[in-house]
Amino acid sequence: AYTDQRNSVQYDLFLQKIDSTGTIQWNINGEQLSDIQSGISNAAEYVEIFPDGSGGAVIGWIEGDSIRLSRVTSTGAKNWGMNGLAIDTVAAPEELQMVQGDSVSAILYWIDGDGINDTLYAQYVDSAGVQRWLPKDTIYANNNSILDFVAYGNGDGSSIVAWAIASGSIRINKINKDGSKAWGDSGITVKAYSGNSTQFGGFDVVSDGGGGVI
Numbered sequence: 441a442y443t444d445q446r447n448s449v450q451y452d453l454f455l456q457k458i459d460s461t462g463t464i465q466w467n468i469n470g471e472q473l474s475d476i477q478s479g480i481s482n483a484a485e486y487v488e489i490f491p492d493g494s495g496g497a498v499i500g501w502i503e504g505d506s507i508r509l510s511r512v513t514s515t516g517a518k519n520w521g522m523n524g525l526a527i528d529t530v531a532a533p534e535e536l537q538m539v540q541g542d543s544v545s546a547i548l549y550w551i552d553g554d555g556i557n558d559t560l561y562a563q564y565v566d567s568a569g570v571q572r573w574l575p576k577d578t579i580y581a582n583n584n585s586i587l588d589f590v591a592y593g594n595g596d597g598s599s600i601v602a603w604a605i606a607s608g609s610i611r612i613n614k615i616n617k618d619g620s621k622a623w624g625d626s627g628i629t630v631k632a633y634s635g636n637s638t639q640f641g642g643f644d645v646v647s648d649g650g651g652g653v654i
Contacts, residue, residue: 441499443484447475453484453501455512466516473510474523476503488538490546498546500538505529507536507550509565525569528576534558534586539593541617543567547599549579549591558586560603562615573619579603580611580626590644598622600653602645608632610643612653 443451446469454470476482482504489499495514502508503523510524518524530552537549544567551558559581564572579601580586589603597617604610613627621627648654 441473441487441489441497441501442470443487447472450476451483451485452476453487453499453503455497455499455516457495457514457516471512471516471518472522473499473512473518474501474503474508476506476523486533486536486550488536488548490538490540492544498538498540498544499524500527500536500546500548502533502536502550505531505533507533507548507563509538509546509548509569511544511567511569520569525565527563527565527571528561530561535589537589537591539591539599540595541566541593541599542595542597545597547591547593547615549589549601551586551589553586555585557583560586560589560601562601562619564597564617564619577615577619579613579615579621580605582626588642592645592647594647594651600645600647602627602630602643602653604643612645 441455453474456470457465484503486502496512499510507527508524511519534551541547546565549562560579562577585606587604591601593599602612609629610631611627614622
């Protein structure tokens with residue numbers, strides 16, 4: 441999945457499939473997924489992708505003020521049409537991460553805010569494109585700047601998300617398939633910085649193989 445400016449002033453999203461012999465499978469310049477003609481502010485970005493298990497893929501991205509999702513078959517057909525599904529409209533999207541739920545369902549996490557008062561949201565979309573968490577799930581909202589976040593899926597519809605906030609901590613939570621928060625409304629504190637330091641050097645998380653996290 442990639443973006444380019446071939447059609448207009450903003451960057452649109454394209455997808456290409458290459459088989460095991462290195463042969464291009466779709467149109468030579470890729471299948472176009474987005475075409476929102478509204479100027480440079482609507483450039484497609486924060487692209488996320490995972491395989492659907494049938495030779496196709498599920499793709500999530502931010503375009504302008506929209507969180508969007510598409511499913512493309514093994515032949516390059518767009519199940520949900522050009523521009524995919526609009527999952528949410530947000531004032532100031534800052535980042536998107538998408539993980540696989542169960543089957544070909546997608547769990548999308550994104551930040552909306554101004555860099556000072558940020559909110560971390562999530563939505564679960566099933567294989568038919570139906571949003572299962574209505575309203576969208578608010579993972580964290582506490583008048584803080586969210587510096588970064590990471591997420592991964594457990595394969596059973598639940599997922600783990602961790603985030604760092606400028607007021608001084610790294611927090612983590614397990615989100616169940618129904619959207620409930622397994623480790624409390626605001627998650628648990630993994631690391632508390634001394635002196636409210638905003639210094640931050642990055643982080644990641646992996647499963648410990650037994651339902652926990654490292």
